[in-house]
Amino acid sequence: MxxxxxxxxxxxxxxxxxxxxxxxxxxxxxxxxxxxxxxxxxxxxxxxxxxxxxSRDELLTLLVVDGYNALGDEVDTALSAAPDDPIEQLRTLARAIHRWSRAEPARYGLLFGTPVPGYNAPADQTVPPGTRVITTLLTLLARAYQTNQLNAPSVDPHVPPTLATTFTQIRTEFHLDLPNWLIARGITFWTSLLGAVSADIFDMYGPDTFPNRNALFDLHLDTLVDMLGYRPNR
CATH class of the missing domain: 1.10.10 (Arc Repressor Mutant, subunit A)
Known part of the structure; x- marks a missing residue:
């Protein structure tokens, strides 16, 4: 201070x-x-x-860092009141992103929308706050895997060597022992989640289509959880 x-x-x-x-x-x-x-x-x-x-670029960087931290705080606050179950917490994380983006469409657009022409975000300042939510997502996937809530595929996906190297870097950077198939599904979960949010925030459906956007988002979320291979513990 x-x-x-x-x-x-x-x-x-x-x-x-x-x-x-x-x-x-x-x-x-x-x-x-x-x-x-x-x-x-x-x-x-x-x-x-x-x-x-x-400069304008420094102001943009301040706003990017501010936006990432605001989103991270929103997710952390939601998770603090969520049930102690990694799948339910994944749902909570996704809904928190959706809720924040609807409240802050301009900030969401800065983070995940069209890049600003001529602006390159400095990685040393934007990567740490920008990976807060991703780190939480990967940690929840690891917990779900460790508690046998996710079915492995019958056949492991083919991961080309260049991707395998990146997957290894992800395991090392986030200190998580995740199999390749789950990293692949986690990437699909994240990008599909952002796609579902963006379709709502940028009104890709049209103004008169799907008036209950929260219900539609929950349908998307059910599909993404199924894609992860979720099997409820009984």
């Missing part, structure tokens, strides 16, 4: 810059973000804001 008045003032200004950036993201879109506009709403001359944020 900042301990001096100057440090506290700087921290408050950075908080305000991110807040105003979120507001402009929602009204103008990521590609139209402007530090001049942020400075205007902050009540300072445009040159002053550059003492805190050096």
């Amino acid at each position: 900042p301990t001096t008045p100057r440090a506290r003032a700087r921290a408050q200004t950075m908080t305000d810059i991110v807040r105003i950036g979120r507001e402009h993201l929602a009204t103008d879109g990521a590609a139209a973000l402007s530090l001049r506009a942020v400075a205007r709403d902050l009540g300072v001359v445009s040159s002053a804001v550059y003492r805190y944020v050096s």
